[in-house]
Amino acid sequence: MNATADRFRAAVDNRDLAALDDLFTDDIRFYSPVKFTPFEGKPMVLGLFGVLLRTFEDFRYVGHYDGSAETSGDGTQAPSAVLLFRAVVGGKEIHGVDLLHFGEDGRIKEFTVMVRPQSAVHALGEAVLAGLVADGVVAG
Numbered sequence: 037m038n039a040t041a042d043r044f045r046a047a048v049d050n051r052d053l054a055a056l057d058d059l060f061t062d063d064i065r066f067y068s069p070v071k072f073t074p075f076e077g078k079p080m081v082l083g084l085f086g087v088l089l090r091t092f093e094d095f096r097y098v099g100h101y102d103g104s105a106e107t108s109g110d111g112t113q114a115p116s117a118v119l120l121f122r123a124v125v126g127g128k129e130i131h132g133v134d135l136l137h138f139g140e141d142g143r144i145k146e147f148t149v150m151v152r153p154q155s156a157v158h159a160l161g162e163a164v165l166a167g168l169v170a171d172g173v174v175a176g
Contacts, residue, residue: 040059040144041136044119045097060144061141063076063145064077064078068149069150070164087171098121099119114137116137125160127159130152133149134147
C-alpha cells in the first residue's frame with residue numbers, strides 16, 4: 037500500500053485535518069462529483085474536507101488499489117491510489133471512489149471523487165454546499 041494513501045486513510049478515519057494538511061501539495065486540485073471545475077489550492081481543499089468529514093455519516097473505506105495514471109496530459113504516468121468507500125448522506129447510502137494522484141514529493145497533488153447513485157450525488161451536493169457557505173469557504 038502507498039504510504040501516503042495509508043496516512044490519508046488514517047487521517048480521514050481520525051477526522052484529523054492537521055494530518056491532511058501535511059499530505060496535500062500547496063497546489064492540490066480536488067475534482068468533485070457536484071462541481072464542474074476543481075477546488076484548487078490547499079486552503080480551499082482543507083476547507084472542503086472540514087465540511088466533508090462532518091457531512092458523511094458512517095464513512096468507511098472498504099478497498100484500496102495502488103497503480104499509476106496519467107494526469108499531466110503528456111502520457112507521463114504518476115503513482116496513484118484508488119480508495120473505495122461507503123457512507124451515508126442525508127439518509128442516502130453512497131458508494132464511492134477516491135482517486136489520489138501523487139506529486140514527485142509523494143504528497144497528494146490531485147484528488148478525484150466519484151460517487152453513485154445519482155440521488156446520493158444530489159444529496160451530497162446540497163449538504164456540502166450548505167456546509168461550505170456556513171463555514172465561509174464559498175459565498176452563498
